[in-house]
Amino acid sequence: MSRTNPHVVYLPKAAIARAVRRFKTPFFIYEEKRIRANCRRFRDAFRRHFPTFTPLFAVKANTNPAVLKIVFSEGFGADASSEAEAWITKKLGGWGLYTGNYTTEPEFRFVQRCGLRLNLDDASMLPTVARLGMPRFLSFRINPGISRGGMTSLLLAGPNAKYGVPHEEAVDAYRRAKALGVTRFGIHMMTGSNVLNEGYFAEVTARLLAIAGRVKRALGIEFDCINIGGGFGVPYRPTEKTLALARIAKELRRVFDARCAEFGMREPTLMAEPGRLITADAGWLVGRVAVVKKSYKTFAGIDAGMNDLPRPAIYDAYHHITVLNRPLGGRKARVNIVGRLCENNDQFAKDRLLPPVGVGDTIVIHNAGAHAYAMGHNYNNRLRSAEYLITRAGALKKVRRAETIADLFRTTGLR
Numbered sequence: 001m002s003r004t005n006p007h008v009v010y011l012p013k014a015a016i017a018r019a020v021r022r023f024k025t026p027f028f029i030y031e032e033k034r035i036r037a038n039c040r041r042f043r044d045a046f047r048r049h050f051p052t053f054t055p056l057f058a059v060k061a062n063t064n065p066a067v068l069k070i071v072f073s074e075g076f077g078a079d080a081s082s083e084a085e086a087w088i089t090k091k092l093g094g095w096g097l098y099t100g101n102y103t104t105e106p107e108f109r110f111v112q113r114c115g116l117r118l119n120l121d122d123a124s125m126l127p128t129v130a131r132l133g134m135p136r137f138l139s140f141r142i143n144p145g146i147s148r149g150g151m152t153s154l155l156l157a158g159p160n161a162k163y164g165v166p167h168e169e170a171v172d173a174y175r176r177a178k179a180l181g182v183t184r185f186g187i188h189m190m191t192g193s194n195v196l197n198e199g200y201f202a203e204v205t206a207r208l209l210a211i212a213g214r215v216k217r218a219l220g221i222e223f224d225c226i227n228i229g230g231g232f233g234v235p236y237r238p239t240e241k242t243l244a245l246a247r248i249a250k251e252l253r254r255v256f257d258a259r260c261a262e263f264g265m266r267e268p269t270l271m272a273e274p275g276r277l278i279t280a281d282a283g284w285l286v287g288r289v290a291v292v293k294k295s296y297k298t299f300a301g302i303d304a305g306m307n308d309l310p311r312p313a314i315y316d317a318y319h320h321i322t323v324l325n326r327p328l329g330g331r332k333a334r335v336n337i338v339g340r341l342c343e344n345n346d347q348f349a350k351d352r353l354l355p356p357v358g359v360g361d362t363i364v365i366h367n368a369g370a371h372a373y374a375m376g377h378n379y380n381n382r383l384r385s386a387e388y389l390i391t392r393a394g395a396l397k398k399v400r401r402a403e404t405i406a407d408l409f410r411t412t413g414l415r
């Protein structure tokens with residue numbers, strides 16, 4: 001029988017039960033203790049082999065300021081991908097790197113004012129940046145030609161991806177940047193999403209270091225930093241394993257030593273920018289069953305929907321579910337846990353074996369701390385849910401109120 005991964009099924013049950021008694025569902029709830037533990041696990045695994053390792057947090061994964069404050073206080077910078085992400089980083093006193101794609105001139109101006117370093121998706125953006133004043137430091141996102149991930153829909157590199165400087169054009173991109181007065185350089189990639197294969201990170205980093213090596217040979221450039229992106233996977237299914245970060249870091253050490261010797265390169269600072277690995281398993285979406293319908297199947301409709309957590313609808317992603325108020329060990333029945341939107345892909349679980357579900361039961365959807373609220377929307381004019389934090393002291397803190405109908409129409413000028 002396959003083993004159950006404790007990271008997937010983990011739940012601060014008593015605190016969530018307390019929150020359900022006190023607050024209206026649906027809501028997201030995050031646990032500070034676990035966010036901090038994830039930050040430390042990640043940082044320490046790499047620092048063991050790379051003493052200057054510099055982690056960033058992919059702000060797009062979870063933009064709640066309370067969550068960002070925790071992550072920044074653990075020594076992480078920000079990986080920002082938009083004006084708002086640059087803005088919140090600055091507002092919270094953070095620092096970091098901006099990686100946009102197809103960026104407009106006003107957006108470049110804005111993120112530079114926020115004090116973020118630039119990571120360009122293509123050399124064609126150089127004239128725009130030069131018009132605004134060339135920064136001393138510049139990095140390029142490189143498309144190294146390979147990609148990996150849990151979902152085929154998440155293609156981040158290779159010939160069909162819209163991201164990054166094609167690796168064949170890397171030397172030319174840096175040549176142009178150097179000619180425009182850049183004196184300090186970074187190199188970046190983001191090729192995988194939810195990768196659970198440890199070996200992949202060394203494979204793709206070896207490629208990126210070889211590209212950096214070719215740039216160094218051609219132009220005499222030494223790199224300040226090499227950023228290997230995010231994409232560190234987390235188990236979503238109880239049968240999936242937890243990524244062995246220590247193994248990845250050890251293999252990267254070997255790759256760095258080999259490539260730096262091969263190309264006579266000064267070792268750049270290693271950077272990475274995980275999102276999911278830091279907050280996914282530290283957040284849960286909590287809803288209540290409103291209707292149980294027995295039709296061709298049993299459908300249990302909850303008060304949360306794909307507007308809260310679009311991953312199952314977009315990627316057919318699996319999220320573990322616990323029925324909070326029912327014992328785990330008893331009888332089970334197949335059920336579809338669905339939301340209230342008029343889209344048939346508004347289903348959190350299909351034919352899932354769960355304790356028999358009744359109206360009023362509390363449904364907890366796991367791994368909802370990353371790419372969840374942040375990916376949410378208002379389709380069907382559904383309102384965004386509140387967010388709560390379980391603090392280190394075990395207190396429940398509201399960190400974002402639920403949206404109101406007035407919020408939804410405020411921008412139309414209607415009163």
Ligand SMILES: Cc1ncc(COP(=O)(O)O)c(C=O)c1O
Nearest residue numbers: 058190194230231232274275276
């Ligand atoms: C440029 C970039 N960096 C980092 C991330 C974070 O990815 P993950 O949350 O899978 O680690 C993303 C996610 O889309 C990204 O686009």
